[in-house]
Amino acid sequence: xxxxxxxxxxxxxxxxxxxxxxxxxxxxxxxxxxxxxxxxxxxxxxxxxxxxxxxxxxxxxxxxxxxxxxxxxxxxxxxxxxxxxxxxxxxxxxxxxxxxxxxxxxxxxxxxxxxxxxxxxxx
Numbered sequence: 031x032x033x034x035x036x037x038x039x040x041x042x043x044x045x046x047x048x049x050x051x052x053x054x055x056x057x058x059x060x061x062x063x064x065x066x067x068x069x070x071x072x073x074x075x076x077x078x079x080x081x082x083x084x085x086x087x088x089x090x091x092x093x094x095x096x097x098x099x100x101x102x103x104x105x106x107x108x109x110x111x112x113x114x115x116x117x118x119x120x121x122x123x124x125x126x127x128x129x130x131x132x133x134x135x136x137x138x139x140x141x142x143x144x145x146x147x148x149x150x151x152x153x
Contacts, residue, residue, distance in 0.1 A: 057138040064140045065149055071110035071136075076124045077144070081116065088150045095120045097148065102132050110136035117143040124135045 059067070068087070075082050075090040082092040093101050095115070105111060111134050113121040121139040128134040140147065 032078065037053075053122075053126060053129070053135060055129050055135075056122065058141045059112075059138050060141050060148065061147060064114075064138070065139070067110070068112045071112040071138070072105055074124070075110045075144075076113055076115045076120050081143075085144075085151045085153045087114065087144070087147060088152045090114075095124050098124055098127055099131075102128065105132060105134065107132045107134045110138065112138050112140070114140035114147075115143050117145055 038134060067152065073087060073090045075086050075092045076095045076098065077086075077092070078094045078096065079092055082090075082094075084094065091104075093104060105128060107128075111125075111128060113124050115121045115124075118141060121143065125134075125137045125139060128137060
């Protein structure tokens with residue numbers, strides 16, 4: 031019985047750790063690095079629409095993570111993709127999906143998310 035509990039615990043720890051470790055194909059960008067390149071890329075805000083409407087980075091398109099599967103064809107895999115969310119967690123998950131399902135190669139996200147952004151915002 032103890033070995034079943036140990037296996038279940040190990041699996042749970044694996045999934046928790048995996049969720050927060052940045053994959054190798056995703057580039058973490060601080061605000062300055064993000065600002066330097068996002069105008070040449072597809073800038074995608076993966077927060078929900080109500081979050082987007084309260085304020086977003088100028089020029090961003092809103093494709094919420096919850097709708098990414100249905101709307102992924104709106105993102106071109108041959109162009110750089112800059113992602114952000116509120117704190118960086120959802121953009122990690124969005125990047126994983128885009129890498130696997132759309133074969134996107136140039137994926138970057140805003141380290142710390144929108145809450146760390148001090149640049150221009152559209153409300």
